[in-house]
Amino acid sequence: MQFALTDEQRMLQDSVDRFIERDYDFEHRRSLIATDEGFSDTHWKTFADLGWLGVPFSEEQGGYGGGLVEAGLILEAFGRGLVVEPYLWTVVVGGGLLSLAGRDDLLAEVIAGDLHLAFGFAEPQSRFDLADVATRGEKQGSGYRITGHKAVVFNAPSAGRIIVPARTGGAQREAEGISLFVIDPSADGVSVRGYPTVDGLRAAEVELDGVMVGADALLGGEGEGYPLIETTADRATAALCCEAAGVMQTMVASTQDYLKTRNQFGVPLSKFQVLQHRMAELFIHKEQSQSMAYMALVRAGQEDRVARARAASAAKTFVGDKGRIVGQEAIQMHGGMGVTDEMPISHYFKRLTMIDTLFGNADFHRRRFANLSGTARAA
Amino acid sequence: MDLELSPQDVAFRDEVRQFIADHLPQDIRDKMRLGQHLEKDDYVRWQKILYKRGWMGVGWPTEHGGPDWSPVQRYIFEEETGLGDCPRIIPFGLRMVGPVIIAFGTDEQKQQHLPKILSSDVWWCQGYSEPGAGSDLASLKTRAVRDNGHYVVNGQKTWTTLAQYADWIFCLVRTDESAKKQEGISFLLIDMKTPGITVKPIVTLDGGREVNEVFFDDVRVPVENLVGPENQGWTVAKFLLGHERTNIAEVGRSKNQLARVKEIAAAEMQNGAPLIEDPRFREKIADVEIDLMALDMTLLRIVSAESAGRAPGPEASLLKIRATEVQQAITELLVEAIGYYANPYVKDAMSAGWNEPPVGPDYAATLAPYYFNHRKASIYGGSNEVQRGIIAKMVLGF
Numbered sequence: 001m002q003f004a005l006t007d008e009q010r011m012l013q014d015s016v017d018r019f020i021e022r023d024y025d026f027e028h029r030r031s032l033i034a035t036d037e038g039f040s041d042t043h044w045k046t047f048a049d050l051g052w053l054g055v056p057f058s059e060e061q062g063g064y065g066g067g068l069v070e071a072g073l074i075l076e077a078f079g080r081g082l083v084v085e086p087y088l089w090t091v092v093v094g095g096g097l098l099s100l101a102g103r104d105d106l107l108a109e110v111i112a113g114d115l116h117l118a119f120g121f122a123e124p125q126s127r128f129d130l131a132d133v134a135t136r137g138e139k140q141g142s143g144y145r146i147t148g149h150k151a152v153v154f155n156a157p158s159a160g161r162i163i164v165p166a167r168t169g170g171a172q173r174e175a176e177g178i179s180l181f182v183i184d185p186s187a188d189g190v191s192v193r194g195y196p197t198v199d200g201l202r203a204a205e206v207e208l209d210g211v212m213v214g215a216d217a218l219l220g221g222e223g224e225g226y227p228l229i230e231t232t233a234d235r236a237t238a239a240l241c242c243e244a245a246g247v248m249q250t251m252v253a254s255t256q257d258y259l260k261t262r263n264q265f266g267v268p269l270s271k272f273q274v275l276q277h278r279m280a281e282l283f284i285h286k287e288q289s290q291s292m293a294y295m296a297l298v299r300a301g302q303e304d305r306v307a308r309a310r311a312a313s314a315a316k317t318f319v320g321d322k323g324r325i326v327g328q329e330a331i332q333m334h335g336g337m338g339v340t341d342e343m344p345i346s347h348y349f350k351r352l353t354m355i356d357t358l359f360g361n362a363d364f365h366r367r368r369f370a371n372l373s374g375t376a377r378a379a
Numbered sequence: 380m381d382l383e384l385s386p387q388d389v390a391f392r393d394e395v396r397q398f399i400a401d402h403l404p405q406d407i408r409d410k411m412r413l414g415q416h417l418e419k420d421d422y423v424r425w426q427k428i429l430y431k432r433g434w435m436g437v438g439w440p441t442e443h444g445g446p447d448w449s450p451v452q453r454y455i456f457e458e459e460t461g462l463g464d465c466p467r468i469i470p471f472g473l474r475m476v477g478p479v480i481i482a483f484g485t486d487e488q489k490q491q492h493l494p495k496i497l498s499s500d501v502w503w504c505q506g507y508s509e510p511g512a513g514s515d516l517a518s519l520k521t522r523a524v525r526d527n528g529h530y531v532v533n534g535q536k537t538w539t540t541l542a543q544y545a546d547w548i549f550c551l552v553r554t555d556e557s558a559k560k561q562e563g564i565s566f567l568l569i570d571m572k573t574p575g576i577t578v579k580p581i582v583t584l585d586g587g588r589e590v591n592e593v594f595f596d597d598v599r600v601p602v603e604n605l606v607g608p609e610n611q612g613w614t615v616a617k618f619l620l621g622h623e624r625t626n627i628a629e630v631g632r633s634k635n636q637l638a639r640v641k642e643i644a645a646a647e648m649q650n651g652a653p654l655i656e657d658p659r660f661r662e663k664i665a666d667v668e669i670d671l672m673a674l675d676m677t678l679l680r681i682v683s684a685e686s687a688g689r690a691p692g693p694e695a696s697l698l699k700i701r702a703t704e705v706q707q708a709i710t711e712l713l714v715e716a717i718g719y720y721a722n723p724y725v726k727d728a729m730s731a732g733w734n735e736p737p738v739g740p741d742y743a744a745t746l747a748p749y750y751f752n753h754r755k756a757s758i759y760g761g762s763n764e765v766q767r768g769i770i771a772k773m774v775l776g777f
């Protein structure tokens with residue numbers, strides 16, 4: 001049993017924190033999200049140079065031999081600094097899928113920083129059910145013809161490839177019969193309608209209208225996509241919980257500072273006991289969120305499906321529930337300043353709020369956890 | 380005890396309901412339904428329609444044009460306008476400075492201001508808060524020094540809601556620096572066109588522009604614009620806080636929004652079935668609905684006590700706390716209901732007249748910004764912490 005980070009892991013997190021401190025102050029972030037692309041290619045190249053893009057992949061696959069834990073630690077630090085570069089989507093999610101499916105060719109481009117990825121797992125009717133896939137992939141000669149609508153596909157406007165689940169068999173909400181395809185967004189029949197998100201990221205509605213792909217576009221076997229999707233979603237969920245934990249760390253620290261420096265009634269707000277106790281609660285929430293995130297991170301890298309899924313769902317439920325409290329309370333204790341665009345705290349709040357919607361919200365994962373845990377006395 | 384409305388009250392309710400159905404302009408109704416941004420003109424148009432009908436100045440004496448409604452009728456009016464997608468009445472003139480001028484103003488002030496407040500020809504804003512004076516309002520620093528029949532005002536107000544539309548502002552200013560905090564404050568009416576006033580927008584977290592900073596640089600205000608005696612502004616302000624606060628409950632509006640949650644949850648799918656069929660989501664809605672019922676019944680008890688001639692006291696604090704909590708819980712459910720479509724931020728879709736197809740369902744665009752924006756409800760108008768402090772002090776005697 002060992003929760004402490006190794007020296008390498010600590011150095012990795014330190015270097016991310018240093019990057020943020022040196023090159024990523026809040027005004028810089030503000031200028032990045034106002035650009036067309038919404039993030040910085042220069043930073044992305046820096047991430048590649050520092051090895052962050054290859055860190056979770058094995059050396060055989062061209063990576064640096066870390067794992068999901070390292071990716072999660074990077075995202076935790078990104079959460080603290082509210083970094084918008086699409087590490088989650090290109091590396092953890094897209095790279096994760098490529099790695100599971102053995103597409104080392106494309107993975108090499110990701111690791112080099114030359115390729116961005118998006119994953120169109122949601123559809124307008126699917127809500128959080130990863131098996132609810134209405135998009136069809138019809139066999140056509142040696143390839144496939146894909147038609148469907150992918151909803152709120154993060155990072156799609158910048159992606160050189162979009163990975164989409166499509167149904168090559170089975171009924172609409174069955175896990176069986178889902179195949180994964182790698183699509184080139186410049187192909188005929190693909191339309192990408194991009195937009196910013198409320199937390200300053202980029203996403204798109206992706207319409208696939210009879211898009212033709214070859215057999216080589218298939219990731220994994222035909223009809224065998226679901227286990228890849230689920231594994232990847234659990235890993236992404238764990239990594240996202242780390243980001244949430246990082247966001248909470250900054251929110252709690254900033255609110256703590258604010259209460260110490262804001263005076264009303266002749267004293268700092270931190271002198272009021274009702275606020276002290278509420279801050280103490282927030283402190284507990286952020287500590288426990290970090291514990292849960294780390295648990296999910298470790299379990300997500302392991303083979304046992306149920307252990308992995310339970311850990312991911314438990315962490316996402318916890319982080320969703322407590323994140324809502326931390327977010328709302330941090331804003332409340334900032335008073336009017338909390339609802340301004342000018343204060344970073346409101347941007348952290350928005351990010352934390354939206355994290356709950358990704359890969360299933362607290363209620364979704366609560367149900368999944370309950371179903372996985374069953375009713376036996378010991379789980 | 381009797382929970383039913385009298386036949387006269389039922390008739391009044393039907394009359395209000397019919398009037399809204401017939402007279403609320405369709406474009407305004409559409410904006411309200413989609414939660415889109417309202418322009419100044421939208422508010423003014425609707426308020427003028429009510430004015431023509433004689434339904435403005437609720438709570439004002441009839442000699443100044445008030446409709447002379449019973450507390451129950453006021454409750455019904457609030458409820459029906461909330462349920463009926465009507466824009467809220469901008470409170471600064473009609474519910475704040477109007478009653479103050481009626482209670483403390485000179486005849487000249489009444490003649491100059493009340494008719495135009497009633498007819499919505501003049502837009503008012505409220506200049507209380509300052510950067511250093513929020514919850515601790517009495518620590519305000521904006522100074523007014525007498526000079527030759529004028530007050531010369533210097534300082535800064537902040538969080539001033541819709542000051543960009545305002546023709547006049549009512550301010551609390553410090554007229555005696557040597558007195559104790561609450562005792563050196565005066566209540567001044569200031570024409571926003573006076574030289575030396577600058578309004579700067581504060582962008583809110585949802586990207587909206589509803590609050591401002593207002594700067595005063597040697598602004599000369601005629602002494603005739605003082606309301607109440609000099610250095611008695613705190614008394615005036617306290618009167619305002621205690622005055623007719625039952626409308627803050629916004630019960631009708633919350634009932635309307637809760638119905639919207641149900642509509643949206645019926646349209647959103649989960650597992651091939653409408654989200655509304657998910658037992659957990661239904662129970663969450665039920666929780667909020669029960670809280671709203673408790674608020675409504677408490678409000679009605681206060682209204683009925685008022686009908687028996689008792690002035691509302693610190694109950695206003697109770698209503699403010701629970702009403703804003705219910706409003707916020709509803710915005711949470713709305714965001715939750717739409718799943719991934721809470722994420723897109725399509726700014727143009729938040730105003731009317733955008734012709735492109737929506738991203739996701741048309742009701743989705745404004746919901747996350749609405750949730751973010753509504754965090755304000757537990758902060759403004761005396762934060763919920765301050766309201767709890769009032770209950771502790773005024774009711775519990777701590």
Ligand SMILES: Cc1cc2nc3c(=O)[nH]c(=O)nc-3n(C[C@H](O)[C@H](O)[C@H](O)COP(=O)(O)OP(=O)(O)OC[C@H]3O[C@@H](n4cnc5c(N)ncnc54)[C@H](O)[C@@H]3O)c2cc1C
Binds near residue numbers: 274333768
């Ligand atoms: C959208 C919006 C619109 C507004 N419109 C107007 C307007 O039109 N005109 C106007 O004059 N003002 C307006 N206000 C200002 C509003 O009244 C103040 O924001 C409010 O009084 C709180 O003050 P503050 O923001 O300075 O917060 P602070 O007073 O700094 O409070 C920060 C936090 O500390 C808590 N706190 C403070 N004191 C105590 C205590 N003693 N015990 C426990 N907790 C405490 C508060 O509740 C809050 O959570 C508006 C504010 C907002 C957000």
